[in-house]
Amino acid sequence: MENNEEKYAALKLENQICFPLYACSKEIIRKYKPYLDEIDLTYTQYITMMVLWEKKCVNVKTLGESLYLDSGTLTPVLKKLESKGYISRVRSNEDERNLVVTITEEGEKLKEHAVCIPSKIGSCVNLTAKDAEVLYTLLYKIIGNVR
Amino acid sequence: MENNEEKYAALKLENQICFPLYACSKEIIRKYKPYLDEIDLTYTQYITMMVLWEKKCVNVKTLGESLYLDSGTLTPVLKKLESKGYISRVRSNEDERNLVVTITEEGEKLKEHAVCIPSKIGSCVNLTAKDAEVLYTLLYKIIGNVR
DNA sequence: CCTAATATAATTGAATACAATTTTATTATA
DNA sequence: TATAATAAAATTGTATTCAATTATATTAGG
Numbered sequence A, B: 001m002e003n004n005e006e007k008y009a010a011l012k013l014e015n016q017i018c019f020p021l022y023a024c025s026k027e028i029i030r031k032y033k034p035y036l037d038e039i040d041l042t043y044t045q046y047i048t049m050m051v052l053w054e055k056k057c058v059n060v061k062t063l064g065e066s067l068y069l070d071s072g073t074l075t076p077v078l079k080k081l082e083s084k085g086y087i088s089r090v091r092s093n094e095d096e097r098n099l100v101v102t103i104t105e106e107g108e109k110l111k112e113h114a115v116c117i118p119s120k121i122g123s124c125v126n127l128t129a130k131d132a133e134v135l136y137t138l139l140y141k142i143i144g145n146v147r
Numbered sequence C: 001c002c003t004a005a006t007a008t009a010a011t012t013g014a015a016t017a018c019a020a021t022t023t024t025a026t027t028a029t030a
Numbered sequence D: 001t002a003t004a005a006t007a008a009a010a011t012t013g014t015a016t017t018c019a020a021t022t023a024t025a026t027t028a029g030g
Helices: A018-038 A043-055 A060-067 A071-083 A105-114 A117-125 A129-146 B018-038 B043-055 B060-067 B071-083 B105-114 B117-125 B129-146
Strands: A057-059 A087-091 A099-103 B057-059 B087-091 B099-103
Touching (some): A018 A043, A018 B129, A043 A060, A043 A099, A043 A105, A043 B018, A057 A060, A071 A087, B043 B060, B043 B071, B060 B071, B060 B099, B071 B087
Antiparallel strands (some): B057 B099
């Protein structure tokens, strides 16, 4: 009977690796909320803007590959960002299937108000540079393995 | 002008620690899907059952503390699990504010069909024992820091 | 004892997230 | 060229997720 105690050990929450990933992700995103509220963005809108602050212009497919999100998630996010005036959504002339997302002047300005956010989150997460690097490497290793 | 190249470095997706956490969590949960489909559970229902497989009986507040979820998320999940016959939901006699969730015989049986899942996910995530331990420790360190 | 404060779930509303399907456009092939 | 195959977004439906509010129960303080 005593080996029954171990038979289901792998099903215990404390022995999961995905659960703390899931919990950690949610808890950090929760920490973003007050800062993102100040610039009226959700976390999903924020990471979308990150891509656009860097690339200026991107189609939905490429954006989805960058963010690991599909058009089912991105379409409403992009429509919302468009309604806020931060991006434009225009079909490509070369290939009408492609929707080209371009950052606006307003969207560029928002970057100034967002630039202080990463350090605030960083001090809250509070890892050493070494730990952060180890974590970063492990996470992308997993993403590579899983996909 | 060249220091402008660095001014916004912290806003690049590649310099985030939360984004790979978020992406990694989602991608692993996606990997669970075919296995969870076989036992007709979603990931949220699965981690809820994990707590119940271990504790048999728990109130919503304690469950929420275990899973980092509130009643707004848990109430519909628990109603769904009840409709599937895996749990019962009964108000506590001692304190009518508390809803006591108890696993049923059917819920116990489900454990047998779930016990093979962790190893399948583990081989897909494919970390060494050492890496998994490092990751685990870092994640719970962050959760501790953030909360 | 009575009322204010607190505690616990449930409800509501907005925003994801994703699988599956549909629509439209482009490309490949018979 | 005509049609089949493929590709990109959008749509649909289900299930989270969470902040804020509400409803009900319990506890504490006067």
